[in-house]
Amino acid sequence: xxxxxxxxxxxVKRTGEKVFLECVQDMDHENMFWYRQDPGLGLRLIxxxxxxxxxxxxxxxxxxxxxxxxxxxxxxxxxxxxxNQTSMYxxxxxxxxxxxxxxxxxxxxxxxx
Amino acid sequence: DAKTTQPPSxxxxxxxxxxxxxxxxxxxxxxxxxWYRQIHSQGPQxxxxxxxxxxxxxxxxxxxxxxxxxxxxxxxxxxxxxTAVYYCIVSRASGSRLTxxxxxxxxxxx
Numbered sequence: 654x655x656x657x658x659x660x661x662x663x664x665v666k667r668t669g670e671k672v673f674l675e676c677v678q679d680m681d682h683e684n685m686f687w688y689r690q691d692p693g694l695g696l697r698l699i700x701x702x703x704x705x706x707x708x709x710x711x712x713x714x715x716x717x718x719x720x721x722x723x724x725x726x727x728x729x730x731x732x733x734x735x736x737n738q739t740s741m742y743x744x745x746x747x748x749x750x751x752x753x754x755x756x757x758x759x760x761x762x763x764x765x766x
Numbered sequence: 767d768a769k770t771t772q773p774p775s776x777x778x779x780x781x782x783x784x785x786x787x788x789x790x791x792x793x794x795x796x797x798x799x800x801w802y803r804q805i806h807s808q809g810p811q812x813x814x815x816x817x818x819x820x821x822x823x824x825x826x827x828x829x830x831x832x833x834x835x836x837x838x839x840x841x842x843x844x845x846x847x848x849t850a851v852y853y854c855i856v857s858r859a860s861g862s863r864l865t866x867x868x869x870x871x872x873x874x875x876x
Binding site: 688690693695696698701711712725733743744745754755756757758759 | 768800802807808809810811812815863864865866867869
């Protein structure tokens, strides 16, 4: 079974802190994604990566950056956390060919105070 | 990607079939219909997808109308563990972006 793991289930950070959210997948998938999920807004794509060292902006990239140095790991970085970044963050991965479903991690609930 | 419309909530009795509708009237010829679900406090889980033919797997069946403007996800014998938010998504095969709306909250009652 595909396994997508996220470094923390719950995280509390202070405004202005630099925050790292880590995601690891074990199926050699080319594509990886970061979403955030908020009530009334559904899931929104922040960034995605087609391959190592490659990244593309999603629908709401402002305030975020990403890093993909190894194929299995995709990191989301909040350079200076703000209260409006309090949210559920979900990582996903998929292979790069054909009609392929995305496999999601369990999510990280981030609270910025 | 085409927009989808789903009812916000549905109820179903345990052991009965759950039929979840989705409208996607602006779907284009190369777009697939995907269904995912999200159980509380978990990440979304892929269920099934289809282009124009009906599809069945171990989790569910997907019925797509001939004009492809709507579809129905069928859980043949719903259990309490099927209580979740179900998302209908339309996307190209090569597209990486899956746009999740608010979905349908399905509650399976004992």
